[in-house]
Amino acid sequence: MAAARLLLLQLRRPGPLGPLLGPAPRRYRHKKKWAATAPRVPSTALALQNFDMNYSLQLGEAWPSVRASLLSEQKYGALVNGFADVERVTQELELVNAVDFVSQGLQKAQGLQQGSIVEPAVGEQSASQEAPSERQAAKLPPPSALVTPNVKCYTFPRGDITRFRSAR
Numbered sequence: 001m002a003a004a005r006l007l008l009l010q011l012r013r014p015g016p017l018g019p020l021l022g023p024a025p026r027r028y029r030h031k032k033k034w035a036a037t038a039p040r041v042p043s044t045a046l047a048l049q050n051f052d053m054n055y056s057l058q059l060g061e062a063w064p065s066v067r068a069s070l071l072s073e074q075k076y077g078a079l080v081n082g083f084a085d086v087e088r089v090t091q092e093l094e095l096v097n098a099v100d101f102v103s104q105g106l107q108k109a110q111g112l113q114q115g116s117i118v119e120p121a122v123g124e125q126s127a128s129q130e131a132p133s134e135r136q137a138a139k140l141p142p143p144s145a146l147v148t149p150n151v152k153c154y155t156f157p158r159g160d161i162t163r164f165r166s167a168r
Contacts, residue, residue: 077101080152090152098154 051070056063078098080089090100 078154080154082150086152090154093154096156098156100152100154102151102153 055066059066078093080086
């Protein structure tokens, strides 16, 4: 009796293929996954896969170092202003091997300018024998006119992947 009743219920139930083949009971249906539960591939992994396929062929032996630089986290410069305890902050930054690239650039520019002024007088070289960097240094305005001496901007040396201490 129960089997006949169940058969009648199944025959009456409308389904996608007619009244005889009704849909499966709700508890047995496979629920579609929501977008939040679908496995996600991070965009960085997709970009790295794309770069591996394309740029490894173009860059050849240089690709591993370029890939390592892409994988290291971004670093930002630490700009030290006059409102902070400048001595303490610069000591902390120098302890983590950060370098003030503004002062280094000024020192290099001054060295190039002094070298280009002194060298022709002592060595008596003609303008055609000067190095290209010396000609460029002679054309630049004085370094003190380009940057104020109070500006200090620290970065890490090349190849260093450590991070600055958080400001918060």
